[in-house]
Amino acid sequence: MTMTITTSNLNGIRAAKRKGFEHWAQAHTPNVWCMQETRAPQEIIGDIYGDLAREYVDAGSIASVDELNTIADVCKIKGRAGVGMISDMPVLETRIGLPGLTEDVDTGRWIEADIKSEQGYVITVICVYVHAGGLVGDIKEDQKYRFLDTMTERMRQLQDEAARGGKQAVLCGDFNIAHTPIDIKNAKANEDRNGFFPRERAYIDRWIDELDFVDVMRELAGDIQGPYTWWSQRGRAFDNNTGWRIDYQFATPELAQQARGFVIDRAPSYDARWSDHAPLTITYDI
Amino acid sequence: MTMTITTSNLNGIRAAKRKGFEHWAQAHTPNVWCMQETRAPQEIIGDIYGDLAREYVDAGSIASVDELNTIADVCKIKGRAGVGMISDMPVLETRIGLPGLTEDVDTGRWIEADIKSEQGYVITVICVYVHAGGLVGDIKEDQKYRFLDTMTERMRQLQDEAARGGKQAVLCGDFNIAHTPIDIKNAKANEDRNGFFPRERAYIDRWIDELDFVDVMRELAGDIQGPYTWWSQRGRAFDNNTGWRIDYQFATPELAQQARGFVIDRAPSYDARWSDHAPLTITYDI
DNA sequence: CGTATAATG
């Protein structure tokens, strides 16, 4: 009676497919799979979802392809962002877009699904792709912080709902922020670099300290250095494990307590990878 | 005592190199090689010329790499057009750009070299890349016709020089025009298509009838259907030999009379090719 | 460094 949830930034669902990410799908078949940076139009995502459904059938986790529930939101700007989710568990409701966000350039970054566990619990799973942010002083920097502000408000609502005894929630995605020095190989050298600014890191502090969200993987792993979920494509970053932990699952407290284990699937070699991010899978006993 | 001259549109000198065009260089080592659509910056062309020089040394046609004479003109717009020439025969003078052309967007389309044959004759070899032309009514259409007008003027000068007993000339390149129905697989279907417009074909008529230039390959081959020098990358055009003859060598009459044979090296298979154009090589007895 | 679009052929 467990639910495994995977989050992974695909860096292009077409590229991931070319590199064989469906083999990973067949080998792992997470119950819920949150994907970021699909970077493809709806039709293509639909086709690839069909392929994934066949892998799920072959793996025996569903009986026929139409049993795989799928959602996707693409970005208005072609080839950018894009988030999706597939689930072999019942999806009661889906919601697209981050509530309260006025800027319509920020499409393809937030989807929600209410999913029912085998034991009958309904939890809200959110798939988010936070802006990378561009250079300091850039227009996109403001956009990123407005997005972070708005999602913090949405997280407050989710937390209130959970605290009132309503649905528990888990926010999965690529946040493009390493939280503390143990979440980045070279903290000193990156103190004034995008993705590790104090101003960015403070959002994660706030989600944990003020909103009572739990950084599930960190809770399970304890305060060790790493593991990382992303390695730059430049130089030998992957081979040297010069990585960042920027992909997370943030859960409301009751759900977080049900977490039983996690896997960050750092592939055996650079050649065996289908994305610059490694998938983060957590198993919940619900 | 012959001089072989090759003309070939490379469709990107970097792509051609990836596909092994230097093996062709070693196997054929034409005395003069006119290349169109290099589509790369000077430094990169310089490096690749170095590689070609090594092939010429290995083939025994020159003793050391610095004996290969090279010229290149790139387009002001990055990644577009670009023409180059290499010669293992002495180059007395080089001239870059089409004289009389005011538009400076038309760079990387015309270079001239005065080359001395073993018997001591000096001939002017020109490498030209005529505009493909874009859609009808396009701004680029006008540009193409202005280019054709200007080069017709330059050809008149060259012809005058040759007729006066001065240097003979040969104009080698991708003209992006099929001359008559025997120069195109499907004349009927292409009568109102770019590259086979009556207005375009009339330029070649004029060069031959008024300016006394000789379409050397056609003169050698006679009025047979084909052969072609270019096949579209779409569909199975190459395998079906749905081609166009748009690469030519136009020579002044005395030089044309010295032509002894030609080869259009249509590769054995699609996979063995390093460009969508086939190289046209003509041997002159001078 | 790699995945995308867009322009050109």
Add this chain to the structure above:
DNA sequence: CATTCTACG
């Protein structure tokens, strides 16, 4: 349909 460039990461 292939080759570039540019944007973004």
